Amino acid sequence: MQQEVKLLIKLQAVDLEVKHIQDKKEEGPKGLRHIEKMAKEQEEELNSFLEKQEELKQKKRGKETELEDEIAHLKKCQGKLMAVKTNREYQALLKEIEEIKKANRKREDEIVVVMEDIERLENEIKEKQEGLSKIKEEISIEKGKLDSLFRKHDKELAKFEENRKTMVKDIPAELLKRYDFLRSKRNGLAVVGVLNAVCLGCHMNIPPQLYNELLKEKKIIYCPSCQRIIYYQDVPKAANEKG
Ligand SMILES: [Zn+2]
Structure with a gap:
């Protein structure tokens, strides 16, 4: 075989090795990108949970204020009872008081439901946050691995590059x-x-x-x-x- 072809075959073996390493270098971050995508999705989900939780808290505060107002209203009505002059007025006021009480019990029940919703959401948020911190830990481990792999690959590539420089000197x-x-x-x-x-x-x-x-x-x-x-x-x- 001609000397030049022999040299080219050797050079090609080096170049294929380089290509292989470059492919590995490109392939490397794919796993990381997958985990990062997962983290992003989890983060988005977590944010929507936090938003929902804030909405529920506002809803709870609104209902509590309403209840306080109605309790004040009730006290006012109860205070008026002593001052009414006729039985008809008295009966009407009693009826109003009963209605307010009934409505307030309903408000109290609604507040309990909202509180339960908030608690449920709180647990889900906690789970999500734990999951997310695990994923983030995984990301930093993966990044560390990739870094050392990159350094290893770069060292190998530099060595091949050096080899190549010597080899090509003898090829026209x-x-x-x-x-x-x-x-x-x-x-x-x-x-x-x-x-x-x-x-x-x-x-x-x-x-x-x-x-x-x-x-x-x-x-x-x-x-x-x-x-x-x-x-x-x-x-x-x-x-x-x-x-
Ligand atoms: Zn051919």
Whole structure:
């Protein structure tokens, strides 16, 4: 095999490793983003609970004020009882007092219901707040993990970058340019073997004349279908790598 192709194969192994690490780096924060989304939803739900609770508290205060006013009203009526002159007036006032009392009992019951609602909501809010603080804890743990992973990946990438700089020195500039172009267009795979006259990049047959050229290993050959740089491979890659 030509020296240049050998170098390109080695370079490609490094570049694929780099790509793999970059993919992992991109993949990494996905889990975190998912948890952050969950936290945001929980926070929104919590806020709506808090709003509802505030509404109920206002409702309770309104009913309490109403009740106080009506208690005062009742006292006033009761005070008037002594001053009425006729039995008819007296009966009418008694009736009014009874009605106020009845209405106030109803108000008291309503206040109890609102208080129960507030208490129920309070428990739900507490649960939500606990859940949310757990999620936030998870987020900070996940961020810590990601940070150390990022640092590890960056270190690896820097090492590969250094390797690459040394490797490309021995590759002709035009060929390297072509290789980099192919790599960007062909998902990182710019150099592929040809096994049994089949391009392992696109799985198309290599025409016989070109295949003969390839066997001579005299110049750089490109697959006519996928344009990748091709080389003759007499055994499957896994077995070939050992030799
Ligand atoms: Zn091909």
